[in-house]
Amino acid sequence: MSHDHRFALGRFALACGEVMEDAHLSYRVLGQATPTADNLVLYPSSYGAWPEDIDWVVGPILDPERWCVVLVSQFGNGRSSSPSTGGAGVAGHPWPVTHADNVGAQRRLLEEVFGIEAPALIYGWSMGAQQGFHWAVLEPGRCRRLLALCGTARTTPHNRLFLLSLRRALTADPAWNGRCFEAEPLQGLRAFTSIYASWAASQAHFRDLSLAAGGWSSLEDHVDRAWLPHYRRHDPRDLLAMIDTWWASDVATASGCGNDLVAALGRVSAAVTVMAGSHDLYFTPDDCAAEAALIREARFELLPSTLGHRAGNPRDDPALQRRIRDALDALLERSC
Amino acid sequence: MSHDHRFALGRFALACGEVMEDAHLSYRVLGQATPTADNLVLYPSSYGAWPEDIDWVVGPILDPERWCVVLVSQFGNGRSSSPSTGGAGVAGHPWPVTHADNVGAQRRLLEEVFGIEAPALIYGWSMGAQQGFHWAVLEPGRCRRLLALCGTARTTPHNRLFLLSLRRALTADPAWNGRCFEAEPLQGLRAFTSIYASWAASQAHFRDLSLAAGGWSSLEDHVDRAWLPHYRRHDPRDLLAMIDTWWASDVATASGCGNDLVAALGRVSAAVTVMAGSHDLYFTPDDCAAEAALIREARFELLPSTLGHRAGNPRDDPALQRRIRDALDALLERSC
Numbered sequence: 001m002s003h004d005h006r007f008a009l010g011r012f013a014l015a016c017g018e019v020m021e022d023a024h025l026s027y028r029v030l031g032q033a034t035p036t037a038d039n040l041v042l043y044p045s046s047y048g049a050w051p052e053d054i055d056w057v058v059g060p061i062l063d064p065e066r067w068c069v070v071l072v073s074q075f076g077n078g079r080s081s082s083p084s085t086g087g088a089g090v091a092g093h094p095w096p097v098t099h100a101d102n103v104g105a106q107r108r109l110l111e112e113v114f115g116i117e118a119p120a121l122i123y124g125w126s127m128g129a130q131q132g133f134h135w136a137v138l139e140p141g142r143c144r145r146l147l148a149l150c151g152t153a154r155t156t157p158h159n160r161l162f163l164l165s166l167r168r169a170l171t172a173d174p175a176w177n178g179r180c181f182e183a184e185p186l187q188g189l190r191a192f193t194s195i196y197a198s199w200a201a202s203q204a205h206f207r208d209l210s211l212a213a214g215g216w217s218s219l220e221d222h223v224d225r226a227w228l229p230h231y232r233r234h235d236p237r238d239l240l241a242m243i244d245t246w247w248a249s250d251v252a253t254a255s256g257c258g259n260d261l262v263a264a265l266g267r268v269s270a271a272v273t274v275m276a277g278s279h280d281l282y283f284t285p286d287d288c289a290a291e292a293a294l295i296r297e298a299r300f301e302l303l304p305s306t307l308g309h310r311a312g313n314p315r316d317d318p319a320l321q322r323r324i325r326d327a328l329d330a331l332l333e334r335s336c
Numbered sequence: 337m338s339h340d341h342r343f344a345l346g347r348f349a350l351a352c353g354e355v356m357e358d359a360h361l362s363y364r365v366l367g368q369a370t371p372t373a374d375n376l377v378l379y380p381s382s383y384g385a386w387p388e389d390i391d392w393v394v395g396p397i398l399d400p401e402r403w404c405v406v407l408v409s410q411f412g413n414g415r416s417s418s419p420s421t422g423g424a425g426v427a428g429h430p431w432p433v434t435h436a437d438n439v440g441a442q443r444r445l446l447e448e449v450f451g452i453e454a455p456a457l458i459y460g461w462s463m464g465a466q467q468g469f470h471w472a473v474l475e476p477g478r479c480r481r482l483l484a485l486c487g488t489a490r491t492t493p494h495n496r497l498f499l500l501s502l503r504r505a506l507t508a509d510p511a512w513n514g515r516c517f518e519a520e521p522l523q524g525l526r527a528f529t530s531i532y533a534s535w536a537a538s539q540a541h542f543r544d545l546s547l548a549a550g551g552w553s554s555l556e557d558h559v560d561r562a563w564l565p566h567y568r569r570h571d572p573r574d575l576l577a578m579i580d581t582w583w584a585s586d587v588a589t590a591s592g593c594g595n596d597l598v599a600a601l602g603r604v605s606a607a608v609t610v611m612a613g614s615h616d617l618y619f620t621p622d623d624c625a626a627e628a629a630l631i632r633e634a635r636f637e638l639l640p641s642t643l644g645h646r647a648g649n650p651r652d653d654p655a656l657q658r659r660i661r662d663a664l665d666a667l668l669e670r671s672c
Contacts (some may be wrong), residue, residue: 156539156542156543157542157543157545157555158534158538158539158541158542158543159539160555161530161533161534161542161555161559162534164530164555164556164559165505165527165530165531165534168505168523168526168527168530169501169504169505169508169527169530169531171523172505172508172509172510172521172523172524172526172527173508173510174508174509174510185508187504187507187508188508190504190508191501191504191505191508191527194497194500194501194504194505195501195505195531197497198494198497198498198501198535199534202494203492203494203495203617203618203620203622203623204622205494206492206493206494206497207492207493207494207623209493219493219496219497219500220500223497223500281539281617282539284539286539286540287539287543
């Protein structure tokens, strides 16, 4: 039913002025495009996500009979051009790829492969929502509708601190020589994962979690078996690269508005629905609501859940899936 | 006005069955004891705190004309018996000292040095509050009043995850050989500090922080100059030791109640005021309020502040100091 495609970008100029040789995007298509491809949904990937991690949305949230869903891997995730594919090194910290580059490459994908300028909908969770906001600001004429789940248009200072702790934990490992990893940084990865787990869920999630019922002998065992494999499967250079793109995410600087977020978000003409997890610890409801208030046609909605940040990717939570589907239906009914 | 004293405990049996040879407590006295020492306030130290970090409370909160304040260093902080003083190694993870041991040693200090069984008040912030709860449960006849700021009687699962990430970050450093540190673990300390800063303050604190106004060139610079020195001054073995004591903190197991927190807190006869930081990310208001509800004579109050966990140690915030002083006055008026 689905397999991944490779879209060759050739020599790709990054927004920072550097060039990626032989760049490519990897993407997966689910559902059938109409002859005019007016049913296309673009879903850019979140941190560390591969298409097989997020394609469950097709069905529970996005009807495959109606939509043609294009799951596109962001640069740095190991499928599209990434440090691990030779796409760019990490020696020069930070990794230079930003969401402006993701949007530029995805724009070419839509034009050259699907023959369209604007998708019917952009759907994104977390770093996917960041990319959606960048579409809305940088390409207002090509972004009609955006459903942004648990993400912000500009990375907040506290969120950067979280990213700093991840980067430092990973590069504290003896395998890191200051420029690259000489072996698998397993101790660093175990620290990295503990940090990630503590922020990505919520205090209440861990309060309610039964280690015994899950078959875990201890909290460490839970982290090492339920969380670590998700990050360990990645090349650690890619983990750093995606951190740097996340850190730099800012629609204001990306759009030449300097520090002026109000001006940047004022450019958005799309109908937007922003959904925030009630217990999201890094894309907090306050931050998401404050940005939504700066977008002309935005509505803000809470996703009440102790899943925290993960409420926006509720693979195993039909109630949350229904809420997102309802919000999507309402978004589709708005004129734009 | 103040200097630290050393109280020799000799051969000190720990609750776990192990023995600390030549154990001692370090403590500082501010104010004058009455002839019967009925004005004594016991303030056990928080994580990484030395007396000079917390003695500011004498004046703004605790009147030195009225009270004789005994600031006692908890085991593991580098002043009282600690890995760095030869008090116990960290090779055996976890470090075996618990708050039951801190309470036992502090009880002997009060008896043998001050000649009293019960202080007029136990005051504690963070790990100091943990020790206060252990006093209230383990020594109900000797704990008349407790002001517990931003701490819980039992460490929550999420709080343990935070501690796990700290331990793993510090021991990811190349200087850690699996048993001890062979050099200063500076990379691990920088990761450790980034984690600590992200949890100890709040999202809103960092949102409102002006790096420029503070004279910091970047977020990294801020973390490395405003936060790192506080942890770097410690022997890293002591940092691990205090993590382990915090991890194990649980009045239920300490009192032989197994997993039964209701039974343990049911033993408390003291008048207690529990204050939680409105933005505290690890001792959350929910967790603090839930425990207060299990204590017969407890009142719960919020400390509204974006300082997060640090709202309970408001050295530079006169408004918060006033709130705590008011809560203290109200506590003192209650019969007990």
